[in-house]
Amino acid sequence: MASGLFDTTKNYSLYAVPAAWLCAFIPHAYAAFSSKSFDNRSPRTYSESLAKDQTLDQAKKNCILRAESAQMNGFENLPLFTTALLAGNLASLPSSTLNTFAAAYLASRVLYNFIYINNTTETMANVRSLVFISGVGMCMSMFVMSGNALKSGMQNLL
Incomplete structure (x- = not known):
């Protein structure tokens, strides 16, 4: 049995989808x-009203x-993470x-939102971009790991 706050042998990853939506x-x-x-x-006219x-x-x-903009980016990124x-x-x-990937991705989105909303400098904009790329990188890593696992599994069946 795993110690700590969560039993890491149980899969909590899909709970991260609604959490990512909330982020x-x-x-x-x-x-x-x-x-x-x-x-x-008329929520889509908010920018004009503002x-x-x-x-x-x-x-x-x-x-x-x-x-x-952070909100739009989050919703644009949600299908990649979910998939x-x-x-x-x-x-x-x-x-x-x-x-681990789900928790790290959620942490990257929280950090991304915070930086994006509070950003006023080019340096912080660059940090925001790095945080964004790290979140996308986590998703791509999950795809590669999944592809490798499925490829290995298929070879074992043949």
Whole structure:
């Protein structure tokens, strides 16, 4: 039996899909509650409404726009992560591997959101890009590991 907070012999990886969705959604919630310009009847016009809002300074508007961009990036990235996890589960990768990749990916998304929303320098933009690439790299690693496991499994059947 594994010690610690979680039994790493159990596969918790698919629970990371709703957690990743939440990581993608939270920046939008932050943005929506950060100004009175957000109108839930027409959420896609938020950027236009925000530009016209005279009650916020430009720095705050930029922060809100970055939060919206972080949200879009999260949802754009969600299919890659979900598919990589499904491939890993299909290939019967070890639970500890799946759990580790899922947790690391979620951590990368939380860090990515934080950096993106608070970023005001070129250096931090570069750090954000590195964090993004690390999350994508984790997904690609799961695909490669899954492909190798499936290839080996198929060779053993022949």
